[in-house]
Amino acid sequence: MAGYPPELKRLIRKVEETRAARVERKKRGEELPMLSLREREERLKFHPDYKEDSRREIRVGPSKGYAISPEIVDLLEARSRVDPDNIDLSEIGYETDVLVIGGGGAGTATALLSQEQGAKVIIATKLRHGDANTMMAEGGIQGATKGSKDSPYYHYLDVVGGGHFKNPPELVYTLVTEAPRVIAWLESMGMMFTKSEAGTLMTLHGGGTSRKRMHYAADITGAEIMRTLRDEARNRIDDIRVLEFSAAVELILNEHGHCAGAVFYNMETEEYFNVKAKAVVLATGGSGRLHIQGFMTTNHYGATGDGLILGYRAGVRLRFLHTVQYHPTGAVFPEQAEGLLITEKFRGAGANVLNIDGEQFVNEREPRDVEAASLIRECMVVGKGIPTPTGKVGVWLDSPMIDMLRGEGTVRREFPGKHILFRRYEIDIAKEPMLVYPTLHYQNGGLEFTPECETTVPGLFVAGEVTGGVHGENRLMGNSLLDVCVFGRIAGKNAAVYAKERAKEGKLSLEHVRKYNKEVEEAGIGSERVAPMLLPDYSNPEVRERQLTAHYVGTIR
Amino acid sequence: MGKKTREDFPSKDGGKPSQEVPHVPIFIMGKRYEVPASLTIQKAFEYAGYQLIRGCGCRGGICGACGTVYRFPGSHKIEVGLACQTVVQPNMYLTMIPFFPANRATYDLEKLKPDLEALVKLYPDVMRCVQCNTCTKSCPMDIEVMDYMAAAMRGDLAKVAQLSFDCVMCGLCAARCPAEIAQYHIAILARRLYGKYIAPKSEHTEGMVKQIDEGKYQSMLEELMKTDEDQLKKLYNEREPEPEGAEEDWIPKDTRYL
Numbered sequence: 100m101a102g103y104p105p106e107l108k109r110l111i112r113k114v115e116e117t118r119a120a121r122v123e124r125k126k127r128g129e130e131l132p133m134l135s136l137r138e139r140e141e142r143l144k145f146h147p148d149y150k151e152d153s154r155r156e157i158r159v160g161p162s163k164g165y166a167i168s169p170e171i172v173d174l175l176e177a178r179s180r181v182d183p184d185n186i187d188l189s190e191i192g193y194e195t196d197v198l199v200i201g202g203g204g205a206g207t208a209t210a211l212l213s214q215e216q217g218a219k220v221i222i223a224t225k226l227r228h229g230d231a232n233t234m235m236a237e238g239g240i241q242g243a244t245k246g247s248k249d250s251p252y253y254h255y256l257d258v259v260g261g262g263h264f265k266n267p268p269e270l271v272y273t274l275v276t277e278a279p280r281v282i283a284w285l286e287s288m289g290m291m292f293t294k295s296e297a298g299t300l301m302t303l304h305g306g307g308t309s310r311k312r313m314h315y316a317a318d319i320t321g322a323e324i325m326r327t328l329r330d331e332a333r334n335r336i337d338d339i340r341v342l343e344f345s346a347a348v349e350l351i352l353n354e355h356g357h358c359a360g361a362v363f364y365n366m367e368t369e370e371y372f373n374v375k376a377k378a379v380v381l382a383t384g385g386s387g388r389l390h391i392q393g394f395m396t397t398n399h400y401g402a403t404g405d406g407l408i409l410g411y412r413a414g415v416r417l418r419f420l421h422t423v424q425y426h427p428t429g430a431v432f433p434e435q436a437e438g439l440l441i442t443e444k445f446r447g448a449g450a451n452v453l454n455i456d457g458e459q460f461v462n463e464r465e466p467r468d469v470e471a472a473s474l475i476r477e478c479m480v481v482g483k484g485i486p487t488p489t490g491k492v493g494v495w496l497d498s499p500m501i502d503m504l505r506g507e508g509t510v511r512r513e514f515p516g517k518h519i520l521f522r523r524y525e526i527d528i529a530k531e532p533m534l535v536y537p538t539l540h541y542q543n544g545g546l547e548f549t550p551e552c553e554t555t556v557p558g559l560f561v562a563g564e565v566t567g568g569v570h571g572e573n574r575l576m577g578n579s580l581l582d583v584c585v586f587g588r589i590a591g592k593n594a595a596v597y598a599k600e601r602a603k604e605g606k607l608s609l610e611h612v613r614k615y616n617k618e619v620e621e622a623g624i625g626s627e628r629v630a631p632m633l634l635p636d637y638s639n640p641e642v643r644e645r646q647l648t649a650h651y652v653g654t655i656r
Numbered sequence: 657m658g659k660k661t662r663e664d665f666p667s668k669d670g671g672k673p674s675q676e677v678p679h680v681p682i683f684i685m686g687k688r689y690e691v692p693a694s695l696t697i698q699k700a701f702e703y704a705g706y707q708l709i710r711g712c713g714c715r716g717g718i719c720g721a722c723g724t725v726y727r728f729p730g731s732h733k734i735e736v737g738l739a740c741q742t743v744v745q746p747n748m749y750l751t752m753i754p755f756f757p758a759n760r761a762t763y764d765l766e767k768l769k770p771d772l773e774a775l776v777k778l779y780p781d782v783m784r785c786v787q788c789n790t791c792t793k794s795c796p797m798d799i800e801v802m803d804y805m806a807a808a809m810r811g812d813l814a815k816v817a818q819l820s821f822d823c824v825m826c827g828l829c830a831a832r833c834p835a836e837i838a839q840y841h842i843a844i845l846a847r848r849l850y851g852k853y854i855a856p857k858s859e860h861t862e863g864m865v866k867q868i869d870e871g872k873y874q875s876m877l878e879e880l881m882k883t884d885e886d887q888l889k890k891l892y893n894e895r896e897p898e899p900e901g902a903e904e905d906w907i908p909k910d911t912r913y914l
Contacts, residue, residue: 125900125901126901128899128900128901130900135893136889136892136893226709226712226713226721227713227719227721229719230713230714230719230721234713234714234718234719235714235716235718235719242861243864244858244860244861244864245860245864246860246863246864246867246914247860247905247907247914248898248906248907248908248914249914250873250913250914251868251873251877252873252876252877252880252913253895253913255877255880256880256888256891256892256895257895259888259892260888260889260892260895264885264888264889264892268880268881268882269881271881272877272881275877276868276873276877279861279864279865279868280865280868282858282861283858283861283862283865286851286852286857286858286861287852288765288848288851288852289765289847289848289849289850289851289852289853290848290851291817291821291847291850291851291855292851292855292858294855294856294858295904296856297856298855298856298857298858298859299858299860299904300858300860300861304898304900309895309896309897309898310897310898311898311902317821319718319821319822322718322719322824326825326844327848327851330844330848331765333760333762334762334763334764334765336762344709344710366709367709367710397716399713399714399715399719400708400712400713400714400715401713434694435694435695435696435741435743439716439717440716449900464900504901515821515822516717516718516822519797519798519822520717520741523741634707634709637699637702637707637708638702638705638707639702639703639704639705642703642704642705643705646705655707656707
C-alpha cells in the first residue's frame with residue numbers, strides 16, 4: 100500500500116487549486132447556502148429510501164401490512180432458530196431480577212441504573228461486552244449544556260426538523276431534557292471529554308444543528324463512553340453478571356403474558372439455555388450488517404437486528420423502520436478501509452465536500468439524509484464523482500482545510516483515530532483529502548415504546564437503536580450516543596422498579612413463538628430462513644461448497 | 657442467502673478484491689492458505705473458510721477484539737497488528753490472540769484519590785515494570801505503553817491518561833509483558849481518575865442540569881410539543897444558526913428561549 104495512485108493524485112491537484120479560496124470564504128463566514136425545506140424534499144428523491152423496491156409489506160405479526168426494507172422483512176417472516184418443543188422451560192440456567200440483552204452502550208447503562216435500584220442484573224451479549232455500535236461512534240454526543248447560547252428548546256427543534264417533524268413529541272422531550280444530565284453523569288464517571296483549560300466542554304456543529312452542542316472525546320467519543328460504562332459495570336461484579344458469547348434467540352413470556360426471560364444460544368458450545376428474569380430489557384442495537392440494498396456498512400459485526408425479531412414475535416409493533424440512515428461519508432479508498440465511518444465531525448470542523456472538479460455542490464452540514472442524497476446524486480446523476488481503482492465512486496472530503504482553519508496539527512490532535520488509520524495506508528489526511536461515499540449506518544426505527552421505555556408487553560423494556568421513534572424518520576449526528584445513555588438509564592431504573600414491585604410469577608411459556616411460526620406457515624411463506632440471524636454471512640462460497648458435512652442454521656455453522 | 661460467486665465475495669463487507677489482485681501464501685496458525693493480496697488478515701481468515709466468532713468485533717480498528725501477532729520466516733521480530741486493519745503479506749505466520757487472561761481490580765471511583773497511592777494499592781504490579789519496552793513494541797495502536805508505565809510509576813496520572821488515550825484494550829501488551837503486568841487495566845483506571853478528579857469540571861453542564869430541574873424550560877417545551885407541523889416548520893426555518901466560526905462567547909440575538 101503506498102498512498103493514492105497517480106491518477107488520484109492528479110485529481111487531488113484540482114482540490115488543492117480551489118482550497119485556498121474556499122478556506123478564505125469559510126473564514127469570512129460565507130457558506131454555500133443550506134437547502135430550503137422544499138429543496139430538501141426534492142433532493143431526497145435521490146436517497147436510497149426512495150428507490151423502487153426499497154420497501155415490502157410484512158405479511159405477519161402485529162405490524163402486518165407495514166412496508167419496510169425487504170432485508171428486514173425476510174427475517175421477520177422467518178422461522179425461529181429452534182423448535183419451541185425442544186426447549187425445556189423447567190430447566191433454568193440462570194435466574195435474575197433484570198435481564199439485559201445486549202452489551203453495548205444502552206445495555207450497559209441499563210445494567211448500571213438497575214443495579215443502583217438494588218436489582219441483580221445479568222447482561223447477556225452474543226460477542227464480548229462492549230462489542231457494539233456504541234464503541235464505533237466517533238463524532239460526539241449532543242446536549243444543550245451551554246445556557247448562554249443554547250437550550251433544550253433549540254435541541255428539540257433540531258431533532259424534530261431532522262426527523263421530518265414526525266417524531267413522537269414526548270420522546271424528543273425526554274431526549275433533550277435528559278441530555279445535560281447524561282453528559283454530567285459521564286463526566287462524573289471519569290469520561291475524558293475534550294475540554295478547555297477552564298473546564299468548558301468543547302462543542303462543534305453537526306449536520307442539522309442550530310447551535311454547537313456536539314461534545315466529544317477526540318474522534319473516539321463512542322469508544323470512550325463504552326469503555327467507561329463497561330469499566331464501571333465491571334466494578335459492580337457482585338451484582339452485574341456478564342454472559343458473553345450468549346445470543347438471545349427468543350423471549351420467554353409467562354402465563355400472564357408478561358416477559359419473564361429469554362432463550363439463549365452459546366455461540367461456542369452450541370448449547371441452548373434459559374435465563375429467567377422478573378424484567379427483561381432488549382438493548383440489542385441495529386441492523387447494518389443486513390447490508391440493506393447491498394450497501395457497505397459502518398456497523399459492528401453483530402448488528403443483525405436480532406432484537407427486532409424477538410420483540411416482534413412477542414407482540415411489539417414496529418415504527419419508523421421505513422427509513423434507513425446512510426451516513427454520508429464512508430471511506431471508499433483504500434479498499435481495506437471501504438465502508439469505514441469517516442465521522443461527521445470532519446465536516447463539523449469545516450471540511451468541504453467536493454466533486455471531481457474540486458467544486459462544492461452541497462453545504463457539508465445538511466442533515467444526514469439530505470447530505471447522503473446529494474452525494475449520491477452528484478456521483479450517479481450529475482456524473483461528477485471520482486472513480487476508484489476498484490470500480491467504486493466517491494467524492495472528496497477535504498480534511499486538510501481543517502488545519503488551515505484551526506491551526507496546524509488540529510487534524511492530528513482532534514482526529515487521532517483516523518489519522519493513525521490512514522497513515523497505515525500512507526495517506527496523511529492533514530495534507531490529502533479522503534474519498535467518501537454514503538454507507539449504511541443507522542436503523543432509524545424499531546420497536547414501539549414509551550418515554551418510560553415500556554412496550555406493550557408487561558415486563559419487556561427496550562432502549563437504544565432497537566427502538567423506533569426518538570429520531571423520527573432521520574437521526575441527527577450525536578443523538579444516538581445520547582439516545583443509548585438517556586433511554587438506557589430510564590430502562591434500567593424502570594425495569595428494576597418493575598422487577599421489585601410489579602412482576603408477577605407465572606408458568607413460563609413459548610406459546611407466542613409457536614403461534615408466530617404458525618402464522619408464518621399459514622401466510623404461505625415457504626421460507627427456509629431462520630431468525631434471528633446472530634451473525635452475517637461472510638463465508639467464502641467456494642469453501643462452503645466443499646464443506647460437505649457442515650451444517651448451517653441460517654448463517655451460522 | 658442466494659448462491660454467491662467468487663466475484664461477489666466479500667463485496668458486502670467492503671468491496672471485492674480487484675480481479676487483477678494476485679494471491680499470496682499466508683500461514684494461519686502454521687497452516688498454509690492462499691488469499692488475495694489485498695485482503696486484511698480478518699477477511700483472509702474468512703476467505704480461507706473460517707467463520708469468526710472470537711476475534712471479530714467492530715471490523716473497524718477500535719474494539720480490540722482481533723489483536724494479532726505474526727512473524728516472517730528468518731526474522732527475529734514478532735510483529736503485531738489488528739486483524740481487521742492489517743493487510744496480509746506473503747509468508748506471514750500469524751495467530752489472533754482474541755483473549756488473554758489479566759486481573760482487573762474492582763474499585764469505587766468515588767472513594768479514590770487521583771494519586772500514585774491509589775494506583776499502587778489497586779495494582780501493586782505497577783512497580784514491577786522493568787522498562788524493557790516490549791509493551792510498546794507489542795501495541796497495534798502505536799501507543800507509548802512503556803512511557804505511560806513510567807508516568808504511572810511517578811504517579812503522573814495526567815500523562816498516563818494522555819499517552820494511553822487511544823488504547824483499544826486488546827491485551828497484547830499484557831500478553832508479552834515479562835513482568836506480567838496488565839498495563840491496559842492500569843491505564844483505564846488512570847484515565848478515569850484523570851477525567852473525574854484532575855481535568856477541570858464543566859460548570860456549565862451542572863448549571864444547565866439545575867435549570868432544567870428547576871423547570872426553567874418546562875412551559876416552552878410543553879408549548880413546542882403541542883405545536884402543529886406547519887408552525888414547527890416555521891420555527892425550524894427561523895432558527896438562528898450559530899456561525900461556524902463563532903467563538904465560545906457567541907450569543908444569539910433572540911434570547912427568549914435560553
